[in-house]
Amino acid sequence: MTDTLLEVCGLEISYGGIRAVKGIDLHIASGELVALIGSNGAGKTTTLKALAGLLHPARGKIQYANRSLINVVAHQRAAMGIALVPEGRGVFARMTVLENLLMGAYIRDDKSGIAIDLARMYELFPRLAERKDQLAGTLSGGEQQMVAMARALMGRPRLLMLDEPSMGLAPLMVQKIFEVIRDIAALGMSILLVEQNAKLALQVAQRGYVMESGEITLSGAATELLGSAAVQRAYLGA
Amino acid sequence: MKFNSKSKALVAALVVALLLLPFITDALFGRGWVRIVDFAMLYIMLALGLNIVVGYAGLLDLGYIAFFAVGAYCYALAGSPHLALAFPMMFPDGVHLSFLIVLPLAALLAGGFGVLLGAPTLRLRGDYLAIVTLGFGEIIRIFLNNLNSPVNLTNGPQGISRIDPVSVANVRLSATQNVLGIEFPSVHLYFYLFLAFTALVIFASRRLERSRIGRAWMAIREDEIAASAMGINTRNLKLLAFAMGAMFGGASGALFAGFQGFVSPESFSLMESIMVLCMVVLGGMGNISGVILGGVLLAILPEVLRHIVVPLQQSLFGKTLIDPESLRMLLFGTALIVMMLYRPAGLLPSRVRRRELDSDEVPESIGRNQA
DSSP, X not given: XXXXXXXXXXXXXXXXXXXXXXXXXXXXXXXXXXXXXXXXTSSHHHHHHHHHTSSOOSEEEEEETTEEOTTOOHHHHHHTTEEEEOXXXXXXXXXXXXXXXXXXXXXXXXXXXXXHHHHHHHHHOHHHHHTTTSBGGGSOHHHHHHHHHHHHHTTOOSEEEEEOTTTTOOHHHHHHXXXXXXXXXXXXXXXXXXXXXXXXXXXXXXXXXXXXXXXXXXXXXXXXHHHOHHHHHHHSOO | OXXXXXXXXHHHHHHHHHHHHHHHHXXXXXXHHHHHHHHHHHHHHHHHHHHIIIIISOOOOSOTHHHHHHHHHHHHXXXXXXXXXXXXXXXXXXXXXXXXXXXXXXXXXXXXXXXXXXXXXTTOOHHHHHHHHHHHHHHHXXXXXXXXXXSOSSOGGGOBOOOOOOEETTEETTSOEEETTEEEOXXXXXXXXXXXXXXXXXHHHHXXXXXXXHHHHHHHHHOHHHHHHTTOOHHHHHHHHHXXXXXXXXXXXXXXXXXXXXXXXXXXXXXXXXXXXXXXXXXXXXXXXXXXXXXXXXXXXXXXXXXXXXXXXXHHHSSOSSOHHHHHHHHHHHHHHHHHHHOTTXXXXXXXXXXXXXOSSOOOSSOOSOO
């Protein structure tokens, strides 16, 4: 295995006495695209929020780039290169597309580097270049997903965490978004992809974890999971 | 800022008009109106301060007047004979600090109270935050009302009187001053003082709005989770918004106490908080010119009404059927409903709001069912 970027051991998260995540282990190597799949309410989003520092785990270890993240708060994790594209996108609705992207570079102060990355984002998402002066709240769901992803990338993260990027999008737009995810991964970005759409996620990922009611029940190479009878039955409707 | 010659001339004309305003008002409507204009300036400062909290950072504060009260009482205690009552040994003549010391002190103290309110409410948003801030405003008022025993600190409901007038460089603003053969009555002098402070508050607001801090506040207002995922320290920035807003409120409170010469808890009721919030909302949240317009309208119109309604009824019916106070609330309520129906973003909406409402596309703030 190549060097590990993120390692999670025995992560447990409770919401008011209810254990939403019951001690999971997972790891992501540098440059790897890992999918975390599972049905609604399995604890996927909760896991992501804990990794981003938005929730405090009850127990367990999170190790990122050989550093423990337990006492590191959300905005410091962002500065360390952990980017989250939240569920429901979380675009800044009353700011323009351009302003949204610049907010993504909030932690940076290299003006020329930011300008270069901005041009790169417009290349990656030509639609955003056309709409750069439009308010993000007036965009379609797919365009908002693009804004959220580009905004996260503007911070030059080392680990990109995507929470349900396909949610509520038309099939054509989902395809587009996943093409971009594949492109970003090809450039060497480490990605943790949370998805309900198991088939799509496993098609782009190298490895996958299957989560069910707060526990990881299966893990392995994406192709293996795609072919496994359990996954087929539970998520792919075969 | 860049100005072309046309806008330069416009700014110059505006400055001249503002400088002449007290004399014009005095000549046309009488001295009482200059006083009303002075109060309007105080309200503008308050509204701009609240605009930082509500308009920029999106934190709904219904107890904002408490900071005005803290500033006013700070000035009152540090510039009146009152403390001689509570501590005759320590301050036989009370405390009489200079205005230039008390003003920053009042602002800092109010800022401290801002953090005090902000810290426990960091996790709250929207309705919940509004309720807690409303409670905070009332707590401060009730404290002021009851802190006359065991030690008489605030003199309770009677309030503190005989507050030193503001004096700058040995010029007492409470007396008519003669400069270059022109008589400047007290209300005129206060007008210029308030004008200077309002200009300062406007300048500070503009700078904040365009700063890194301002952009972070707006990101928090739009989506707090996304903001912290961008690396914004949401806790500190929210505290800073509360503190900055409170400082502006505290400074205007100190000016108010010096101008009025008297403070009592009834000036700081919930209604006042709501009034200031209405100025911000009516004018256009987040937009400085809008907030100023809202402040002017809501501070001046009730007075206009008071001066028109009674004489009008007297001449029509020979007696006053509806007293101006209740009519004021009626008109005020109607105006707000009409506003919300026809100009929901305020009279002068902020740049972004305006574009949002003018956009030909349907705003899709939830954005989940479309691609």
